Amino acid sequence: xxMIFGVPAAAFFGQLLLxxxxxxxxxxxSLGLAIIFGLLKIINFAHGAQYMLGxxxxxxxxxxxxxxxxxxxxxxxxxxxxxxxLIERYLLRRITHIDHIYGLLLTFGLALIIQGLFTNLFGVxxxxxPVPSELSGGINLGFMFLPFYRGWIVAIAVVxxxxxxxxxxxxxxxxxxxxxxxxPALMQAFGINVPLLVTLTYGFGVAxxxxxxxxxxxxxxxxxxxxxxxxxxxxxxxVIGGMGSIMGAIVTGLAMGIVEGLTKVxxxxxxxxVIFLVMIFVLLLRPAGLFGKEA
Amino acid sequence: xxxTETTKARVSAVQESKKAANRRRIMIYxxxxxxALIAPFLAYPVFLMKILCFALFACAFNLVLGYTGLLSFxxxxxxxxxxxxxxxxxxxxxxxxxxxxxxxxxxxxILGTFFGLLSIRRxxxxxxxxxxxxxxxxxxxxxxxxxxxxxxxxxxxxxxxxFGFIDLENNLSMYYFVLxxxxxxxxxxxxxIHSPFGQVLKAIRENEPRATSLGYNVDAYKxxxxxxxxxxxxLAGSTKTVVFQLASLNxxxxxxxxxxxxxxxxxxxxxxxxxxxxxxxxxxxxxxxxQSALGDWVNVILGVVFVACVMAFRAGIVGELQKFAKKNFK
Numbered sequence: 001x002x003m004i005f006g007v008p009a010a011a012f013f014g015q016l017l018l019x020x021x022x023x024x025x026x027x028x029x030s031l032g033l034a035i036i037f038g039l040l041k042i043i044n045f046a047h048g049a050q051y052m053l054g055x056x057x058x059x060x061x062x063x064x065x066x067x068x069x070x071x072x073x074x075x076x077x078x079x080x081x082x083x084x085x086l087i088e089r090y091l092l093r094r095i096t097h098i099d100h101i102y103g104l105l106l107t108f109g110l111a112l113i114i115q116g117l118f119t120n121l122f123g124v125x126x127x128x129x130p131v132p133s134e135l136s137g138g139i140n141l142g143f144m145f146l147p148f149y150r151g152w153i154v155a156i157a158v159v160x161x162x163x164x165x166x167x168x169x170x171x172x173x174x175x176x177x178x179x180x181x182x183x184p185a186l187m188q189a190f191g192i193n194v195p196l197l198v199t200l201t202y203g204f205g206v207a208x209x210x211x212x213x214x215x216x217x218x219x220x221x222x223x224x225x226x227x228x229x230x231x232x233x234x235x236x237x238x239v240i241g242g243m244g245s246i247m248g249a250i251v252t253g254l255a256m257g258i259v260e261g262l263t264k265v266x267x268x269x270x271x272x273x274v275i276f277l278v279m280i281f282v283l284l285l286r287p288a289g290l291f292g293k294e295a
Numbered sequence: 296x297x298x299t300e301t302t303k304a305r306v307s308a309v310q311e312s313k314k315a316a317n318r319r320r321i322m323i324y325x326x327x328x329x330x331a332l333i334a335p336f337l338a339y340p341v342f343l344m345k346i347l348c349f350a351l352f353a354c355a356f357n358l359v360l361g362y363t364g365l366l367s368f369x370x371x372x373x374x375x376x377x378x379x380x381x382x383x384x385x386x387x388x389x390x391x392x393x394x395x396x397x398x399x400x401x402x403x404x405i406l407g408t409f410f411g412l413l414s415i416r417r418x419x420x421x422x423x424x425x426x427x428x429x430x431x432x433x434x435x436x437x438x439x440x441x442x443x444x445x446x447x448x449x450x451x452x453x454x455x456x457x458f459g460f461i462d463l464e465n466n467l468s469m470y471y472f473v474l475x476x477x478x479x480x481x482x483x484x485x486x487x488i489h490s491p492f493g494q495v496l497k498a499i500r501e502n503e504p505r506a507t508s509l510g511y512n513v514d515a516y517k518x519x520x521x522x523x524x525x526x527x528x529x530l531a532g533s534t535k536t537v538v539f540q541l542a543s544l545n546x547x548x549x550x551x552x553x554x555x556x557x558x559x560x561x562x563x564x565x566x567x568x569x570x571x572x573x574x575x576x577x578x579x580x581x582x583x584x585x586q587s588a589l590g591d592w593v594n595v596i597l598g599v600v601f602v603a604c605v606m607a608f609r610a611g612i613v614g615e616l617q618k619f620a621k622k623n624f625k
Contacts, residue, residue, distance in 0.1 A: 043420045094606065101366045102605050104423060105560065108553060109601025116594035229431075232549060236428040239421060269439065276432035280413060283425065287416040 002143065007265050013144035019261015020254065021150055021219070024157030025212050027253025029234045030241065031161055032208035034249045035168070038181040039201045040092065042103030047234070048227030049114040050206045053080045054213025055222045056118060059129050069132040069218070076214045077207035084206025088199045111228070118224035126221020153215050160211065161250045168246055177201060236279045242292015252290060327568075331474055340466040341538065342582065346575050347477045348535040353558040353570030354484050355527035360556070361565030362488055363520045364500035366423045368552050369410060369430030373403040373525040375437060375547035377532030382449040382542035383442055392455045392463060396476070396533040403529020404522055406433070411521035415514050418503075427549060434547040448543030452536055469538060476534050480527050485567060487523060496520055557597060560604045563611030572612050 002009035029047060036044045044050075057076035061067040067075065087110065095102050131149045138147035168174035179187050180197055188194045213227070220226060234253075241252030256275050264271040282290060334343050352374055359365045381399035384390045390398075414425040437443045444450070454463035463469045487493050495516055498506045507513050536542045545551065554577065562573025577597070584593050608615055 037420075041420075043424065091602070091606065098609070100420060101423070102609065104366070104420060105556065106602060106605040108556075109598045109605065112553070112598030112601060113595050114598075116592065116598060120591050120595070228549075232427055232431045235424040236431075239417070239424055239428065273432050273435045276428050276435075279425070279428055283413050283416055 005266075009143050010145075012265055015261045015265045016258065017144070017146070017150060017154075017261075018264070019258045020154050021257070022260055023254040023257015024154050025216060025230065025253075026234055026237045026257055027161050027250045028157055028208055028212040028215075029230070030238050030249040030253050031164060031246065032205040032212075033234065033238055034243045034246060035164075035177075035208075036202055036205035037243050039177065039184075039198055040088075040096075040103065041100045042092070042107070043235075044202075044205065045104055045107035045231075046087075046111040046114065047107075047206075047209050048229075048231030049111040050080055050084060050209040050227070051213040051216070051230070052118065052224060052227040053083070053114065054210025055129070055217040055220075055226060056122075056213075057210065058214040058217045059127055059222045062129065069214075073211070073214050077210040080210035080213075081203040081207030085199050085203030087206075088202035092202065093195065093198070115224050115228065122224060124224065126223035126226070129217040129222050131218040149218060153219070157212075157215065158254075160208075164208070165246050165250065233275055236275050238289075239279050240275075240282045240289060242289020245291045248289075248291025323568075328478075335467055335470045340470045342578075344470055344473045344538045345535070346578050347473050348531050348538065349555075349558065349578055350571040350574040351477050351480045351534070352528050352531035353555050353562070353574045354481060354567075355524045355531065356555045357559045357564065357566075357570045358484055358487065358524045358527070359521055360559060361569075362493060362500065363496045363517060364503075365415075365517065365521065366419075366556075367414075367426045367521070367524075368423045368549070368556070369414075369426030369428075369433075370524075370528050370555050371547055371549060371551035372410070372430040372433040373407055373528035374532035374535070374551060374555075375542070375544075376406050376433070377403045377529030377534075378536040378542035378546050379437060379443055379449065381533035382452045382536045385455060385537070386449065386452050387442075389453075389455075391459050392457050392472075392537050395455075396530065396537065399533030399536070400526055400530045403532065404526040407522045407525020407529075408518070410525065411518045415517045415521065427552065430547070430549060430552060434544070434549070437544060437547050443542070443544070446544060448541060448545075449536075450541055452540040452542065454537055454540060463537065473534055473538060476530065480530055483523070484527065487520075488567070492516070492519070554597075557601055557604075559611075560609075561600065561611055563613035563615075563617075564609075566611065566613040566617065569611050569613040576612065 004012045029051060033044055033047055036042070054076045057079050058069070058072035061072045061075060062069070091106060091110075092103060095106060135149040135152050138145055138150075140146075166174075168177055176187070176192055176197060180192075180194060180201075184194050209227075216226070237253055237256050238249070240256065241248045243249070256278065259278065260271060260274055263274040270277070286292075352370070356367065356370050359367050377396075377399035379399075380402040381395040384395040384398055385392065410426060410429050413429065414422050417425060438445060454469065457463055457468070457472055461468055461472070463472065488496075495506065495511055498509075498511070499513055499516060503513060506516075532542075532546060535546075558573040558577045559570045560573065561576050562571065563569025577600075580600075581593055581597070584590060584596060589596070604611065610618060
């Protein structure tokens with residue numbers, strides 16, 4: 001059997017893949033957080049709850065309406081994104097004029113409500129969501145066994161991240177978004193409907209979280225608490241990367257997933273704390289984050 | 296330069312009204328103290344002690360949020376640290392309660408220094424995220440460490456004899472001890488806020504670049520405030536462990552950090568007695584709900600209170616009352 005630094009190759013690559021999958025979720029979620037932060041200047045504490053809503057939306061669509069995974073991949077982010085847009089329109093917009101800390105507290109309260117509601121409706125234990133039949137099974141690559149669905153998560157997450165990067169950095173709509181991040185008042189003066197842009201941006205960030213939730217549904221159990229602890233790790237990832245650049249969020253997310261996966265191979269006791277430790281080191285050496293700009 | 300008669304009169308009028316306000320404040324404090332002294336004969340002492348511990352915790356938290364403008368999302372770590380160290384010493388080394396509490400507080404101070412040094416490197420929203428992540432690190436540490444009992448927590452911690460001769464198994468003596476601890480903590484906060492040091496903290500909260508340009512070492516002030524706050528949160532956690540004879544993982548969970556924010560927000564951020572009122576309100580609410588048919592809805596209702604506070608009552612109960620008094624009695 002091939003060994004890599006004293007670990008069987010199959011175990012090594014297996015954990016690497018798991019790390020990449022986690023990294024894909026970190027990347028998608030921190031990307032959404034970064035987009036929302038860019039324009040609204042708030043940290044969306046409900047991001048974990050909205051990720052959970054995405055998974056539940058897929059689960060309910062399947063079990064109540066018989067709508068399959070592929071349709072849910074579009075419908076669930078759409079539904080949750082609209083909920084997000086409504087939250088922005090009727091709650092967040094009313095507190096934009098005060099300290100942005102209140103936006104954080106408001107979304108924290110919303111997260112408590114959403115999570116508590118789903119715990120009461122569905123219990124704390126998870127619900128199973130089947131892997132779509134097109135992606136069941138897997139392939140033996142010689143050095144490891146690759147389940148198709150896991151490969152799909154990594155591939156689609158990277159594609160979506162790059163598409164979002166392209167949308168923001170290379171299109172006209174993205175140009176508006178970047179301009180709004182720099183100077184919303186001036187943009188309003190140029191006749192662009194900034195409040196609408198803000199609503200759509202928040203809805204889009206939320207939809208990204210819901211999309212990650214749908215991707216997660218078949219491999220993790222669909223449970224009300226699935227987003228809460230994940231979100232704290234994503235916060236650490238955001239601090240490590242800094243929220244200056246879209247690409248930074250994507251790269252840091254994937255890299256931290258891999259770091260976590262490798263820690264699971266070599267020192268499993270530290271696997272759920274390693275990202276926080278990396279955060280401490282980054283804060284000591286580069287307080288603005290790896291890709292961040294000093295304010 | 297000589298003052299004109301009118302300026303003199305004005306100055307003395309201002310001093311008079313300040314004196315009157317001070318007298319009023321002292322009257323309110325004395326009234327509250329009287330209530331606290333007779334309370335254990337009117338209500339269940341253990342619940343009152345719980346309120347006092349959390350009120351101290353919330354007051355400590357308010358020192359950083361209300362008076363320095365830093366939103367810490369990691370104060371649960373200090374509460375738990377105080378609790379675990381005190382619990383460990385009391386059950387494994389049979390020290391007297393006051394020694395256990397002092398060591399627990401000291402542990403929280405050390406942890407607070409470490410948290411503070413790291414987190415004040417970033418401001419605003421980043422500060423909240425960093426403290427939250429650090430507290431989660433501490434949570435995982437306590438989950439995996441041997442001495443904490445993991446998921447079960449530390450149970451059956453003996454209350455012991457205060458100073459070696461006052462039996463704390465008696466709920467009444469326990470209550471007055473907790474009240475004394477609370478008053479010491481509260482007085483320390485009161486003195487901190489009304490000292491020149493506290494004035495600088497407020498200046499930082501209002502306009503940090505200005506405070507920097509006036510020559511204040513802003514980071515040092517923030518760090519000291521944070522460490523005091525962490526130490527008092529640890530003191531609250533240590534005392535709570537002695538009261539309930541239990542140190543549990545719940546205290547380290549981010550949910551606890553959220554709860555103390557809620558208590559402070561409901562009572563009134565940046566007011567001295569707000570956190571006490573807020574802690575009483577939140578604990579009474581959860582206690583009543585837990586016994587009613589709505590027991591499963593506690594978190595949802597707390598979330599609704601949170602949202603309502605942010606949207607409509609940002610000044611909190613005490614803050615809104617102060618506004619009301621200013622509007623109608625001046």
